[in-house]
Amino acid sequence: MTEIRQQDASTQIVRRLDRAVREVIRPARIRYRSPLTVSARRVGGEPVSFADGTRGDLTPLAVGDSWGRAWDTVWMHVSGAVPGEWDARTAVAAELEIDLGFTTAQSGFQAEGLVYTTDGSVVRALSPLNHRVPLQVGPGAAIEYWVEAAANPTLNNAHGTNLIPLAHLGSWESAGEEEIYRFAGAHVVVPEAEVVALAHDVDLLRGIATNDGTDVRRRDLILAAIERMLAVLDPTDVPGTAAAARERLTAVLTTPAHASAMTLTAVGHAHIDSAWLWPLRETIRKCARTFSNVVTLMEDNPDFVFACSSAQQFAWMKEHYPDLYTRISDAVARGQFVPVGGMWVESDTNMPSGESLVRQFVAGQGFFMREFGIECPEVWLPDSFGYTGAFPQIARLAGAHWFFGQKMSWNRSNRMPHHTFTWEGIDGSRILTHFTPVDTYNSDLSPVELGYAHGNFADHADFSGGIVPFGYGDGGGGPTREMLEAGRRAADVEGLPRVRFGAPSEFFAEAEAEAQDADPATWTGEMYLELHRGTYSSQARTKYGNRRAEALLREAELWAATASVRAGAAYPQEELARIWERTLLLQFHDILPGSSISWVHADAERMHGEDRDALEQIIADALDILAGTGEQTLTVNGAPFPRAGIPPLGGVAEPAPPNQQVSVERSGDRHVLRTSHLELQVAADGTFVELLDHASGRSLFSPDAPGNTLDLHQDIPTDWDAWDIDAHYRELTVPADGTAEVRIADDGTPAVHITRTVGASRVEQVVTLAPDRPVVDIVTEVDWHERQRLLKLAHPFRIDARTSAAETQFGHVVRPTHENTSWDEARFEIVAHRWLHVSDGVVGAAVVNDSTYGHDVARLPAQEYLTQVRQTLLRGPLYPDPESDQGRHTFRTRLVLTPDVSGAVDEAYDMDTPLRTARGDGREIAPVAQAFGDGVVLHTVKLAEDGTGDLIVRVHEAYGRPTRARIVVNGAQIRQVDLLERVLDSDAGPVADQLELDLHAFQIVTVRARAH
Structure with missing residues (x-):
């Protein structure tokens, strides 16, 4: 009973404090307030320049007036003066306060504004929790500004609930005529500095006292100090008694943190999605608003450091806001505005090709080096939906030493075991990795979040610190004065980790030094996010x-x-x-x-x-x-392997056609396609009831388990429509219509045409065999009219495969087909690039595609085990796009009989890069570069980024095993370089014509060739 009474007493003190803050302290934070005059001009549609926006007739805009169709822009003219009767000493701290009619406390997801001076210079932004502009003017001073107000729609959450129809999310043309905001006024105000400080003090102490991990004695000392503070705070004269109230809190505010407390590096941040619930054009303005806030804060806070990724966003500022970009560049030079990540954007890492991830760094690091002389030492991807196992090698070859993220904290089933660890990629490359223990990239540095980070951190025994990115993000906004105050108060106080402002590199340099002695844990391979599989x-x-x-x-x-x-x-x-x-x-x-x-x-x-x-x-x-010049046919392709008489990456005149033949016939109710390699039987319902491999004598399908089936499921995830596929979709199969039309092609080509109906959608397929190799080609056209449903194309191969191999960037990832552990069970939907392969060691099959990424693989027990591979073709999520994927689509699928992944690699390049022809004089084109070696793929041939005319050649090992490679560039000197095309320290010097080297599994090698 004593403990219960003590808890009740503590709760009563906190409740009393909360009421005092709500009704007494916060309302007293403003000493003076005076209204300003506002008039507006609606420009409609796409944004216009400052000159165009401020030119033309204005109409008065009063408090309560509506403004702004969804996505429209309204230019507001704000004018007035500081009242002459205000106290001159305090009026110098005056601020411009503009409330556009903010409807929630969520920054970046509703109306936003950008304040300009009368000459068109950017001042700073307006958002729900950050809409004051410091003025530094005295009594009687004139005030005149322009505001570019954006009527961006207000959204509550990602379940489809919002304050305007979803149609408004489509474009400004579809937004309708209704104006969705009501203006709430513009004022010049003077804050009451001592009351503002008191509010920050009690916010910190309340947070410490109510954190679960706070020591009982520490909690009681804080609550006692709060009671003493409340005893001297006069509700009728808060400004006059605030200093005395603050004095009662001094002792508990200045008690230092425990000696063993971790140190959190507080990095200012504003994760700005380059597009999401707003179009690309709006992101450009979001960047300007956020970055103007940041550089303004830096002027008064030299200790404040802001980390900004995405070279694209810097480039936008350079193009569209050159004056602001100059301020940003100055802050970069001071070390306050820190470019991080080294990538063009914070990309997805599951689906981009290996070369695309390389170019993210080539473009990103290249921009930062040209503009600022900075090479980013870390990768910065806090919000990408899982991380490919190819990333450590790509990052290291692009000059990065460290990797920062946090999204794995969103895992539904399994907790990542470490926050600071070594990540080993599919090739064996390693990179020091840190996931913020605060589990968000939008921290506000509150005691609750700081305390959570300290208790959540999994590696106290080996590492003494972590990173906390703070600032409003996703829709922009960034850090605020209030967050900086919170961080300063938490710098060294009992009950919380220590907090310091700094750059990510400061944390990582210390972590790297600690890792020398700590021998940190290693995570090998992909980091699969157990969420957002629908993406x-x-x-x-x-x-x-x-x-x-x-x-x-x-x-x-x-x-x-x-x-x-x-x-x-x-x-x-x-x-x-x-x-x-x-x-x-x-x-x-x-x-x-x-x-x-x-x-x-x-x-x-x-x-x-x-x-x-x-x-x-x-x-x-x-x-x-x-x-x-001429009329002879030249046939070329860009495949990495010789095929049909064509040398790799070259061209020949009139290659001989393959002499194998394809036949097609109807046998009973089946249609049969034959070559010297395969026999495919298509049943009357459009499924494949036999796929006979002449080489092995085995059939990969049967009437009981046919291939080419179309599976339709209800697809209603628990939370995030477009993002998620939940495991329960498998329990909600929608019966197909069952009607099908199967016929032989009318034009005499050896093909079978299949027409089927699934739900309200129509599916048409053309099935052919390759004449010269064991390949089935399926072209699937879908006229899709399903919502909250999912369509899969399924192939249950008569293969007992214990693992599957799926192409990833510059290699492949092997995953179990069983569900032994919760980690295995969570991978019920997986990503593959151009192919996915299964094998029993003797017979294997690959499913090659031209545009799909989502797959699932499962062992199906029957009289004999089957391994089913399914492609996810289409979904019909309602949010954030209710018309998602409606209409016609074409998918190309290739079934390849190959015992190992080599056939899959070959066919993927063949599908990606079809044969081309050109008319000319009959000359043949010798390849400018060649690569030889089992599993060695010549992927990229280009000229150097620096304009020297040097040839850049990139190869990689594709089969997952060591090999000997020979790279040939005739008439050139060859040197080994990194992904940024710089000579490696390990390079032994120029080699004439060809370079031989041993490659380990999935190794990437880039060479630079200069003509003699």
Whole structure:
């Protein structure tokens, strides 16, 4: 009973304090307040410049007046003066306060504003919890500013509940005519400094006292001090008694932290999604608002350090806000505004190709080095949806030493065992990694969060600190004065970890030194996020556009470089860089994963289309130059292996066609396709009831377990529509219509056409066999009209595979097909790039695709074990795009019989890079570079980024085993370089013509070749 009474007494003190804060302290934080005059001009539609926005007629805007259709911009003119009767000593601390009608306390997800001076200079931003602008003016001084107010829609959560119709998320044209905000006024105010300080004091102490881990004696001492404070605080004269109240708290505020307390490096941050619940064009303005806040804070807080990733966002500021960019550059030079991450954007890491991740660093590090002379030593990806096991090698070869993240704290089933550890990639490369123990990149440095970080940290025995990124994020906003005050009060106080402001590099340098003695734990391979599995499949058109952009960029660079080397043609360096930067931008972790509003994905589809046209033109121009003048056919491709008489990465005149034949016939109710390699039988329902491999004599399908089945499931995740596929979807199978039409092609080609209905959608397929190898090609066209449903294309192979191998960046990842542990069970939906392979050691099959990423693999017990591989073709999430993926789609799938992954690698490149022809004089094109060795893939051929004309060649080992490689560039001196194209310390010097070296599994090697 004594303990209960003590708890009740403590609770009563806290409740008494809360009421005093709410009703007494906070209302007294303003000494003076005087209204200002506001008038407005509605420009509508897309944003306009300052000159255009401030030109034209204005109408008065009073408190309570509505303004702004969803996504519109309204320019507001704010004018008035500091009242002359105000005390001159305190009026110098006056602030401009503008409330646009903020409806919640969530920053970055509703109306926002950017304040300008009358000459068009950016001042700072307005957001719900940060909408005051320091003035530093005396009584009688005139006040005049402009505000670019953005009527961005207000959203409550990601379940589809919002304060306006979802249609408003599509574009400003679809937003309707209703104005969605009501203006709440503009004032000049003077804060009551001592009362503001008191509010910060009690916020800190209340947080410590109510944290679960706080020592009982410490709690009681704080509560006693709070009671003494309340005893002297006069509710009728808070400003006059605030100093005395603060004095009662001095002792408990100045008690230092325990000697063993960890140190948290508080890094200012504003994770700004490059697109999400707003379009790309709005992100540019969000960056300007946030960064203007940050550089303004830095002027009064020289200890404040802000970490900013994404070179793209810096580039936007340079292009659209040059004056602000100058202020940012000055802060970078002072070491306060710190570029981090070294990437173009904070990309997804599951789906971009290996070359795309390389180019994230080439573009990002290149920008930071050109603009600021800075090479980022760390990777910064706090919000990407899991991390590929290929990343450690790519990061290390791009100059990074450290990796920072936090998203793995979102795991649904299993907790990551460490916060600071060594991460080992699929090739054996290692990188020191830290996940913030605060489990968010949007900390406010409150005692609750700081206490949580201290208790949550898993590696106290080996490491003494961690990083806490603080500031409003996702939609921008960044750190506030209040957060800085909270951090300063928590610098060294009992009951919390120590807090210091600093850059990530300061933490990592200390952690690296500690790791020398600690021998930290190692995590090997991919870090699979046990959440957001639906992002492998949502918004199929965006994913198709990405895959085609990656393939065409590879091909365009190859042929443009070949034309430059062989024929002296101009290399389209700027155009290729522009397209790469757009491709990299569209790989941002809420664009490529399909988790943005429809406006974003419409922009992505348009941009991908424009870039496809441009790349096709670059390829055609290069081939025209290489082919010469004439009417003979030149056949080329960019595959890494010789095929159909074509040398790798070269071209020949009129290659001989394969002499194998494909036959097709109807036998009873089945349609039979045959080659010398395979026999495929298609049943009347469109499924594959036999796939006979002549080499092994085994059939991979049977009537009881046919291939090419279409599985339709209800798909209603518990939380995040576009993001998640939950395991329970497997229990909610939707019966297919059952009707099918199967026929032999009418045009005489050896193909079978299949038409089926699933739900309200129509599926048409064309099935063919390759004449010269054991390959089944399936082209699937879907007219999709399902919502909250998921469509899978399934192939239950008669193979007892204990693992599956799925292509990832520059290699593959092997995963078990069983569910022995909770970690295995959580991988019920997995990501694969262009292929997924299963084998029993004798017979194997690969499912190769042209644009899908989501898959599932399962062993199915029957009379004999089956291994089922399913591609996730389409979903129908309602949020944030209720029309997600409606309409027509085309998918290409290739079933490849291959006992190991080599056939999968070959066929993936073949599907990515089809044969091309050009008319010319019959000359053959010798490859500019070649690579030899079992499993050695020649992936990239381009000219150097620095414009020297040097040839860059990138190879990697693809099969997952050591090999001997020989790289040949005739007539050139070869040196080994890193991904940023700089000579490696380990390079032994230039080698003429060819370089031989031993590669370990999945190793990436880049060489630079300079003509003699």
